[in-house]
Amino acid sequence: MPTYILLFCLLLILPCFVDSVYFNFTSFQRGDPANVIYHGDASPIGGAVDLGNIGNTGSVCSITYAEKVPIWDSRTGKLTDFNTSFSFMISSPNSSYGNFGHRLCFFLAPVGIQLPVNNSAGGFLGL
Secondary structure: OHHHHHHHHHHHHHHHHOOOOOOOOOOEOOOOOOOEEEEEOEEEEOEEEEEOOOOOOOOOEEEEEOOOOOOEOOOOOOEOOOOOOOOOOOOOOOHHHOOOOOOOOOOOOOOOOOOOOOOOOHHHOOO
16 A cells, blocks of 8 residues: 555656647748747748748748757756657749759757858858
8 A cells, every 4th residue: 555655646746847848830920929030031921931032042041939948857967858840841933943942951059049141052051
């Protein structure tokens, strides 16, 4: 019987040490709450995010989540599990532009990082 009481007490205490972060964006609109920040040439258009000026081959743009997302346990210093998934549709309004969609990447960065706005053509990817 004491084992069951100990197990029950542990089950009551353990959830206090668990944090989770969850967010889901199904559409992007002008005037939405400020939880997404648009940088450079990125802008919300028709429920999607336009990631740059097609005519400008050196365009840099990004969107960031406005809040800090903890990826380590501050008490132990150990990394936590991290799951993410994205769905993208990469299209060009005019096929005469040729290759498009070649400048997309996902990365984790410290809060407040500033992306370069110049010298982003080709392999530089604006990083």
